[in-house]
Amino acid sequence: MGAIANYLVLSLPQSTNAHDWLTQELIGGKAPLYKIKLPDFQSGTLDSLVQESDELSKYDQQLSASVSKVIDILSTVTESDSTSRVVNSKQATDFIQSFTWNTTKYRLDKPINQLVKILSNEALTLDNDVRTSYQNYQAAKSNFLAADRKKNGDLSIKSLHEIVRPEQFVLDSEHLATVLIAVPKNLKSDFEDSYETLTQFVIPRSAAVIATDSEYLLYTVTLFKKYQQEFTAAAREHKWHPRTDFIYSEETLNNLRKEFDITRATESKAKNDLIRLAKTAYSDIFACWFHIRAIRVYVESVLRYGLPPQFDYYLIKFDGANAKNVSKAKKELIGKFGFLGGDGFSNTSNLHEYASLVDTEYEPFVLYELEVV
Template identity: 75%
Template sequence: MTSIAKYLILSLPQSTNAQSWLENDLSGGKNLLYKLKLQDFQSGTLDSLVQESEELSKIDSQLSSSVYKVIDILNNVTELKNSKSRIINNQSIFDYIEHFNWNSSKYRLDKPINQLVQIISNEAITLDNDVRQSYQNYQSAKSNFLAADRKKNGDLSIKSLHEIVKPDQFVLNSEHLTTILIAVPKNLVDDWNSHYETLTEFVIPRSSELIASDAEYSLFSVTLFKKYQNDFITASRERKWHPRNDFQYNEDVLNSLRKEFDLTKQTEIKLKNDLIRLSKTAYSDIFQAWLHIKIIRVYVESVLRYGLPPQFNYYLIKFDQANLKNLSKSKKELIDKFGYLGGSGSDDKKNSSNLHEYASLVDTEYEPFVLYELDIV
């Protein structure tokens, strides 16, 4: 998927006094900067935070995949292919991110971090499973409708013939005779007329009747003795004609086929509408869960990098389509400016020394400060 915008979520110790530099000097001041206001979490022990850090990394990746999967589904079943048309909690996605407020009524901050993570992730994963099941049901209904549509609107070699044939075109209720239908390619009609009577024994002479034609085929009926029906069908295929031996004239079957198209169409439309409604709701809820997990992750990594008490500032740096090309350059500038933090920005040197052993465990893509990307597609 193509990115429409990216955000860098950055955490720095308050002692860096970074805001002025981020606003005016990073990439020449071309990036939009937002300051995130976050409450403190119930931290627990450093050992528990290291363990939670590993879990958060997995959940972050999982919810990212869930969000992109829902977007992919919406793109497949609607015309809403622009991120600006997606709504998060009754706001545009950009307003929601840039004015983020922790949902304390839903995710109470008096709970330990590990409980918060479990509550948020379980909700999102349940929704993700619901969307995937709904999409599977819709795909099945769509396949059934397309099959019914081919029967109704395909060429004469595959379409349902219940609206084409009439009872008087068949020999019915005969002990020995049967009427079968053959779809003959247009370029082989002369071959049909020349050879159908002698294709097998006991074909009724001059029994061929042209029933219908389309751009590709002419549909003929022919009457013969039942005993030679299979031989006639086999010989027809050898001449590249298309026997419609799937069709038997039966009023009950015909009535059922007449209803099939309408029923599969109604089912496909209903399940599509259900899927769209669920996917839009799920997109909003899973994205909110994903951003809340991202925020917890930033907090946990900040504690592991910079120490306690939590004295950090959180920033969002926006890269829209016009300045996405500045992303790598901005990252390099950030490292040049704040690389001295080296995993420990606390003024408490003793605390920093104790944390350094954790810092190398925090992230496989280790930076000298806390930095994560949020990709909007």
């Protein structure tokens, strides 16, 4: 996994005049601070904001999981942890540190519930597209690996059509058949000493090695057709590998060649299509996710601090040697701004009835953690 940057997303009433303290005093001024400007949304009623708070929490988690899933898929398919995380032509960290609301796509004359619906539908549709594309790639990869095993596996599993020749078989005989047995090299003596007596009517000294690899010897053995099934069953008991799947056919040989080429081309196309889609989806889902997070911060701020919306929004960054300071920073923030927990709902008296319904995970002020991989 690539480098991780952790952030605290913080909203405070403008009356706290927090900027200088956050810049100079919070964990000794070591955490980079970014001030984010959010627009004033069409808030609606307090009842609608409480309902929207629950929806936003759900979508925030869903879209965060979607972003992580796309990252996992890209890392798996490209076999690399260094895949660039680009959002709207910027590095993901730069995107959120310089975030501005996309008023072209998400017009501010729409109420919050419509904006949330648009954003979540867009992101979850892309998430579904990526998952479908990944399933298609997995199926194509599985088909190619099966064809590759037939072409390039060991003698116990690979296609034998390019190895054997017609003259190595008894063909068109009414009574005789030639069988192929892949024998592990460490069982060579066992095979040669006992194959003639596995069943009746095995042709003496008919065993011949026609191919070898690092693990197996491939033998032909000729016997009466009547005892072919009995012979192969006994061979398996000896831990040899009868290749009963093989029937000599020029047509089958040509089909196998085509199968390998077709499945290889299909797997390659499915992989390239998936990578292109996943990179685009990462950008768009991440952007939707952070827009959802922005609305969530706004809604929680209104519910906690009251109207009119006079809040400052901050990103506090923790990465590198500073990454371990998130918990310490939270304690310092509570020490400095904990008084908001007692006053947060008193500015507008009719907010009291909503106090028990508001997301209280980040009391005594609006605070969320954010991880960017």
